[in-house]
Amino acid sequence: MTKSQRDIIIFTAFGLAVMITPLLLRGNYLLNVFVFIGINTMLAVALNLLLGFAGQISLGHAAFFGLGAYISGILTTRYAFDPWMAMVAAALCVGVIAFIIGFPILKLKGHYLAMATLGFGIIVYIIFNETVDWTGGPSGMSGIPNLSLGPIIFDSYMTNYYLIWVFTLLTMLLSVNLANSRIGRALRAIHDSEVAARVMGVNVRLLKVQIFTVSALISALAGSLYAHTMTFIAPASFGFNFSVELVTMVIIGGLGSIYGSFLGAAILTLLPEFLRVFHDFDIVIYGLLLIVMTIFMPGGLIGGFEALAAAINRRKEA
Amino acid sequence: MENSDQIIQYLLSGLSNGSIYALIGFGFAIIYNATGIINFAQGEFVMLGGMLTIFFLNVFRLPLITAIALAVGVSTAIGIVFERLAIRPLKNASPLSLVIITIGASILIRGAAMLVWGKDTHALPPFSGNDPLYLMGATMLPQNLWIFALTAVIIIASKLFFHYTIFGKAMRACAFNSQAASLVGISVKTMVLLSFMISSAIGSLAGIIIAPLTMTSYDMGIMLGLKGFCAAIIGGMSSGLGTVIGGLLLGILESLGAGLISSGYKDAIAFIILLIILFLRPEGVFGKKETERV
Amino acid sequence: MLSLQRITKTFGGVTALEDISFNVESGAITGVIGPNGAGKTTLFNIATGLYSQDTGDVYLGGQNISRLPPERLARLGMIRTFQNVELFGQMTVLENVMVGLHTKSKSGIFSCAFKLPGQIREEKTIHRRALKWLEYTGITDLAGMTAGSLPFGKGRLLEIARALASEPRIILMDEPAAGLNSRETMGLAGLIKKIRTSGITIVLVEHDMELVMDVCDTVVVLNLGHKLAEGTPRDIQENPEVIAAYLGDG
Numbered sequence: 001m002t003k004s005q006r007d008i009i010i011f012t013a014f015g016l017a018v019m020i021t022p023l024l025l026r027g028n029y030l031l032n033v034f035v036f037i038g039i040n041t042m043l044a045v046a047l048n049l050l051l052g053f054a055g056q057i058s059l060g061h062a063a064f065f066g067l068g069a070y071i072s073g074i075l076t077t078r079y080a081f082d083p084w085m086a087m088v089a090a091a092l093c094v095g096v097i098a099f100i101i102g103f104p105i106l107k108l109k110g111h112y113l114a115m116a117t118l119g120f121g122i123i124v125y126i127i128f129n130e131t132v133d134w135t136g137g138p139s140g141m142s143g144i145p146n147l148s149l150g151p152i153i154f155d156s157y158m159t160n161y162y163l164i165w166v167f168t169l170l171t172m173l174l175s176v177n178l179a180n181s182r183i184g185r186a187l188r189a190i191h192d193s194e195v196a197a198r199v200m201g202v203n204v205r206l207l208k209v210q211i212f213t214v215s216a217l218i219s220a221l222a223g224s225l226y227a228h229t230m231t232f233i234a235p236a237s238f239g240f241n242f243s244v245e246l247v248t249m250v251i252i253g254g255l256g257s258i259y260g261s262f263l264g265a266a267i268l269t270l271l272p273e274f275l276r277v278f279h280d281f282d283i284v285i286y287g288l289l290l291i292v293m294t295i296f297m298p299g300g301l302i303g304g305f306e307a308l309a310a311a312i313n314r315r316k317e318a
Numbered sequence: 319m320e321n322s323d324q325i326i327q328y329l330l331s332g333l334s335n336g337s338i339y340a341l342i343g344f345g346f347a348i349i350y351n352a353t354g355i356i357n358f359a360q361g362e363f364v365m366l367g368g369m370l371t372i373f374f375l376n377v378f379r380l381p382l383i384t385a386i387a388l389a390v391g392v393s394t395a396i397g398i399v400f401e402r403l404a405i406r407p408l409k410n411a412s413p414l415s416l417v418i419i420t421i422g423a424s425i426l427i428r429g430a431a432m433l434v435w436g437k438d439t440h441a442l443p444p445f446s447g448n449d450p451l452y453l454m455g456a457t458m459l460p461q462n463l464w465i466f467a468l469t470a471v472i473i474i475a476s477k478l479f480f481h482y483t484i485f486g487k488a489m490r491a492c493a494f495n496s497q498a499a500s501l502v503g504i505s506v507k508t509m510v511l512l513s514f515m516i517s518s519a520i521g522s523l524a525g526i527i528i529a530p531l532t533m534t535s536y537d538m539g540i541m542l543g544l545k546g547f548c549a550a551i552i553g554g555m556s557s558g559l560g561t562v563i564g565g566l567l568l569g570i571l572e573s574l575g576a577g578l579i580s581s582g583y584k585d586a587i588a589f590i591i592l593l594i595i596l597f598l599r600p601e602g603v604f605g606k607k608e609t610e611r612v
Numbered sequence: 613m614l615s616l617q618r619i620t621k622t623f624g625g626v627t628a629l630e631d632i633s634f635n636v637e638s639g640a641i642t643g644v645i646g647p648n649g650a651g652k653t654t655l656f657n658i659a660t661g662l663y664s665q666d667t668g669d670v671y672l673g674g675q676n677i678s679r680l681p682p683e684r685l686a687r688l689g690m691i692r693t694f695q696n697v698e699l700f701g702q703m704t705v706l707e708n709v710m711v712g713l714h715t716k717s718k719s720g721i722f723s724c725a726f727k728l729p730g731q732i733r734e735e736k737t738i739h740r741r742a743l744k745w746l747e748y749t750g751i752t753d754l755a756g757m758t759a760g761s762l763p764f765g766k767g768r769l770l771e772i773a774r775a776l777a778s779e780p781r782i783i784l785m786d787e788p789a790a791g792l793n794s795r796e797t798m799g800l801a802g803l804i805k806k807i808r809t810s811g812i813t814i815v816l817v818e819h820d821m822e823l824v825m826d827v828c829d830t831v832v833v834l835n836l837g838h839k840l841a842e843g844t845p846r847d848i849q850e851n852p853e854v855i856a857a858y859l860g861d862g
Contacts, residue, residue, distance in 0.1 A: 057414055059421075104597040110413030111356035115547060116596045119589035122544070130582040174725040181724035181735065182710070182717050189700045189711045196698035199660065201686030201715035201778060210721055240540065244421060251418060284429035290422025291404050294415045 007176055014259070015169050022161050031157040033273055035229065038164035039222050040265035042171050044249040045258055046218035049175060051247065052256035053184060054211050055191030056106060057114045059243050060121025064216040066128060066238025067094045068223025070135055073144045073233055083147045087224040091217050098216030102209035121243050128235035140234030147228045160229045167225060171218055175258050187211060188256070248286050251293055254300025263301050323455035328577045329570055330453070334462045334531070336569020337469035338364075341524035342546020343553060343561040344476065345517040350555050351493035352513035355416050359400065359424035360521055361543015362431075366393045367522025368534035369431055372440045382445065390522050396427070397518025401511050424539070431536040442529035461530045468527050472520060473562060479516075480558075489513060493556075521546075541585060545572075548592040552603050564603070613638040613782055613813045614659065614690070619668035621654055628654045629837045632668070636782070636830075641804065641814045643824040643845075646834035647858060652817040653695065655834070656786050659815075660692045661685050673781070687715050689781035695790055695817075697767045701760030705751065705770055708759050709742040712777030716741070742777060749773040749803065765796040772803065782813040789820040801826050825849065833857070 025031050047061050071090035075081040081089065105116050128135050135141055146155040147163065154163045178184050189197040190204055198204050227233050249268050253260030272282045297304045342364055349357045370389035374380050380388070404419050411419075445464050450457040480486035491499040492509040500506050525534070525542075532538070545568060552564030568588055576584035595603065614636040621629040629651045636642045644652050657663040659670055661682040669678045672690055680688075700708050717738055719731040746752045749769045754762065759770060768788060775783055788804070789797045797820060804827050808814055818824045824831060825845040833840040833848060835857040841848060848854055 051414075055412075055414060057417055108596055108600060111417055112596055112600060114358075114417045115356065115544075115551075116593060118544070119592045119596075123586050123589045123593075126583060126586040130580070177727050178721065178725045181731065182714060182719055182738065183721050183724045185703065185707055185711050186714055188703055188707075192700035192702055193698045195662065195682075196694070196700065197711070198682040199662075199686060199692055199698075200711050200774065201683050202711070203683045214721060244425065247418065247421070281429075281433070283425055284433065287422045287424070287426030287429055291419055291426065294418050294422065295404070295407050298415065 004180065007180065010259075011173060011176060014172075014262075018165050018169060019162075022158060028157045031161055033269060035157065035160050035164050037262075037266050037269045038161070038168040039226050040246075040249060040269050041262045042164075042168045042222040042225075043219055043246055044253065044261035044265045045168075045171050045175050046215045046222070047246050048250045048253075048256065048258065048261045049178070049187075049211055049218075050215040051250050052254070052261075053179065053187040053191065054208055055255075056208055056212070057110075057247070058117040058212075058215075059114050059240070059247065060117035060119075060124070061215070061219055061246050062238045062240070062242035063121040063124035064094050064098065064219035065223040065226070065242070066124060066233075066235070067097070068220030069227040069233045069238070070128060070141070070223075071220070072224035072227045073141050074134055076145050076228075077141065077143055083145050083228050087147075087221065087228070090224045091220045094220035094223075095213050095217040098213045099209060102212040103205075106205070106208040106212055118240065118243070121240055125235060125239050128238060135235070138235060140232060142232040144227050144231045144233065146231065147225075154229065164225055164229065167221065172258050172262070179256070179258065183207070191256075245286065248290055250300075252289060252300055254302035254304075255298075257300060257302040260300050260302035324577065325574075326454050327456040328573045330456050330458055330462065332570035332573030333566055334465050334569070335528075335573065336549075336566035337465050338524050338528045338542065338565070339545045339549040339568050340562045340565025341469055341472060341520055342542060343549030343565050344473065344558070345521040345524075346547050346550040347553070347555050347558070347561055348476075348517045348520070349513050350550070352489060353405070353510050354413075355405070355420065356547070357514075357517065358417065358420040358543070359427060360517065360546060361539035361541070362424050362427040363393050363397065363518040363521030363539070364525035364528075364542045364546075365431060365534065365536065365539035366396065366427065366518075367525030368442060368529035368538070369435055369440065369525075369536070370522070371526050371529065372442050372534060373435065375442070382443075386526055389526060390519050393522035394515050394519045397514045398511065400518075401514040405510070405514070406507070424543075428536055428539060435536060437536065439533040439535040441533050442526070444530040445527075459531070461527075465527050465531075468523070472523060473558070476516070476520070477558060485512060544592075545588045548588045548595075551592060551595055551600075554603065560603070613673060614815065615671040616655070616659065617669045617671070619655065619658060619665050619670070621651075621658060621663065621665050627837050629658070629665075629834075632834070632837075632839050634832050634839065634842055636813060636815055638813055639808070639811060640829040641808055641816065641827050643828035643831040644815065644817045644834065645819075645821070645824055645831060645848075646840070649836065650834040651837045652834055653786060656692065656784055656817055660690065660784060686778060686780075689779075690784070691775045691778050691780040691782075692784040693768075693771045693775055693786060693788060695786040697764065697771050699759040699762070699767055699770060699774075701758070703759055704755065705757050705759055705762065706739075706742055706746065706755040708770055709745050709774050709777045710738050712745070712774035713738045713741055715778050745773045745777045748776065750799075764791050765793070768792065768796075768800070769803075772807075776807065776812075780812060782815065783807065784815045784817075786817050787819060788816065789818060789823050797823060 021034065022031060043065060047058065050056050050058055068090045071093055072086045075086040075089055076083050101120065108116050129138050146153055148154060152159060154160055186197065186202045186207055189202060194204055245268060249264035250261055252267060253264030271285065275282050293300065299307065342360060345360050346356065349355055367389055370392050371385045374385035374388050375382065400423055404423050408415060444459065444461045446460045448459065450459055480490055488504045489509045489512060491504055492506055496506050549565035549568050550561050552567060553560030568591060571591065572584055572587045575587045617633050619629055619632045632655060644655065646652055654663065658665045661680055664679055669676055671677065672688055677685060677688065700711060717734050719734050723731040746755055749772055751766060751769050751773065754766060762770060788800055792800060801823055804814060828845055831845050831848045832842045833854050840857055841851045841854050
């Protein structure tokens with residue numbers, strides 16, 4: 001079985017599992033949690049393209065998510081755009097912004113890149129709060145219309161679930177494809193040795209900006225979907241904390257692993273639900289998870305599983 | 319006339335905030351020079367300084383000076399624990415892992431503070447009363463004077479430490495060339511630990527002297543930390559005086575911007591400056607350009 | 613093929629290279645030797661676009677390539693290897709060589725993500741050609757291993773395979789024999805000669821005199837940033853200035 005055949009089987013199995021899950025879930029509460037897992041998976045996969053593949057950190061991805069949500073919200077509520085058109089407009093708009101700021105930002109490395117993306121995220125967050133006439137300020141923006149497709153209106157938990165997951169699965173599929181292509185290899189090459197990648201003819205600077213743009217664009221798409229399914233948005237969802245949460249999802253799942261990002265997103269979405277009893281403990285646990293995973297399991301959960309499987313295989317052979 | 323009074327008022331409060339940014343920036347620069355790490359948890363030590371002092375004052379009814387000493391002591395101890403548990407285990411870690419580790423530590427400290435002290439804001443009484451002083455038509459609180467004086471003392475003391483004590487010189491040697499330093503018998507590990515200690519002590523002091531003016535809460539460290547970083551970036555991460563000027567400059571620009579343009583965007587000013595500097599002159603306004611070697 | 617003209621480079625006031633000129637003949641193997649600190653690696657870094665020289669120009673096949681970035685040079689057919697072996701450590705051996713084919717393929721992000729028909733075909737070609745270069749360098753059996761876990765000597769071969777995969781006109785090798793045992797060095801000499809017969813021009817920076825004298829057609833000697841001599845291996849071995857420089861150095 002070749003690698004690409006295996007990829008197809010894994011993806012098909014995963015997709016089927018996603019499609020039948022709502023039939024097994026009881027109650028709207030859980031369904032809603034799974035809608036969030038879908039959105040977070042999309043975001044984590046998008047960030048993983050940048051962080052896991054190209055090795056470039058962003059602590060401002062919540063800003064792209066928020067920009068997608070707000071542009072969609074403003075265009076539909078104020079300018080009577082069709083929600084689908086608003087979504088396309090938001091994604092393109094954010095893509096252009098990311099492309100423009102990508103050049104100066106991705107010239108920076110390591111800690112400086114982290115700080116610059118963080119700064120960008122905070123500036124955008126402040127703008128969400130302060131441009132009250134546009135965004136409704138800290139108290140948020142409501143009345144964003146649902147998406148609809150012919151007779152189907154995506155306004156119930158069930159319809160939202162399928163809407164979100166179709167986009168999430170598509171994102172995952174395209175990312176898996178990208179990972180096993182010339183571009184994916186070039187990105188991983190940048191991660192491992194930038195100088196060698198350049199010497200081999202990879203236009204490092206341009207490729208970093210391109211993947212940053214794609215990553216921002218997917219995040220904006222997730223933002224639009226979020227706005228149109230929740231119909232209400234407020235700046236608090238798009239702050240620094242959420243950017244860090246996204247990074248945590250990617251790290252926990254495993255840098256460079258698409259299914260790992262799903263795992264990370266699922267764990268971080270479910271954790272606060274389980275921990276509701278322990279109110280507010282989640283933030284402490286994120287912190288601990290980040291430190292412990294980075295020190296002891298740099299490959300994330302998926303990396304850990306792979307190492308375990310390899311160890312078992314070796315023992316079998318021996 | 320009224321307008322110029324106003325401007326003096328802005329300058330004063332800008333200088334006062336700027337001193338704090340300078341101190342926090344110092345903390346960043348000390349660790350960066352010893353290890354090449356930007357410690358994202360720097361701001362949390364600022365928060366710890368304020369919160370711990372209030373805690374010792376209110377719960378144990380200790381005199382202010384004792385409470386301050388204890389707060390600095392505990393913060394430093396937390397800095398030591400942080401270095402031993404999270405930084406030292408990582409040998410040859412990539413900048414990416416270090417960024418993530420220090421962010422993790424920052425969240426952890428912030429979360430723990432929230433669990434212990436709750437989400438409310440707390441106030442530390444001013445060191446010497448609340449009667450305003452008048453200066454050229456502007457008002458100033460005695461606490462502002464404390465801030466100026468203590469900032470100056472801390473900065474001079476650390477300057478003396480780095481230039482005239484054996485530990486200080488050893489740390490500078492490490493920053494300059496850690497391999498050579500270890501060859502002449504300097505323990506690089508000890509110096510790294512020392513840098514975390516000094517940095518957390520200075521950070522917590524900054525948090526203590528600003529607390530009577532701004533109130534303190536578990537999440538105050540993020541913004542202050544980032545602005546301190548901005549000060550250090552303006553200063554080029556290395557030159558001591560550069561960071562001081564960077565901090566003061568940032569404080570003044572921020573307070574003028576907030577007063578004359580819009581207070582809502584006050585916090586954005588620091589980050590816009592940060593981005594402009596990182597884009598145009600990442601080695602800082604006062605830093606020297608390094609020749610890149612492959 | 614490659615021509616360096618009056619290259620000067622200083623680092624913070626220290627002159628690393630002063631007024632260096634020489635030509636590399638097409639299809640030949642040119643060796644650059646010299647004691648430690650002679651400026652050999654700096655010269656390589658300038659020729660391959662990693663450093664920029666203070667003055668002077670570099671020409672590749674008549675085209676002025678001074679100040680072009682390395683990624684452009686790769687497309688022009690100039691590729692290099694590194695003294696310390698710069699592999700993509702977390703990728704497999706095969707994937708490393710596939711990155712070598714980056715300039716020989718052109719699918720963009722969009723066609724890769726959507727697996728357009730052209731991309732699938734291209735991917736198959738990349739895979740086939742990469743395997744061919746693994747075979748050429750004799751490391752086919754390591755294809756699935758992680759590059760970072762290779763022994764040093766094999767890593768060196770992989771780096772050469774990756775460079776060859778880009779089908780260069782000229783390869784610059786920075787101390788290819790460094791860290792190799794004598795058996796591996798012999799294998800390397802064979803490989804270098806084999807590469808030359810396929811028409812690729814080679815430049816070597818090397819410490820291993822035996823290797824240089826064995827494979828090179830022309831040798832350039834640098835000392836303390838100056839060009840000391842240039843000639844056939846035999847001329848160089850008999851050049852009194854060269855002998856003095858090496859003896860003086862230690």
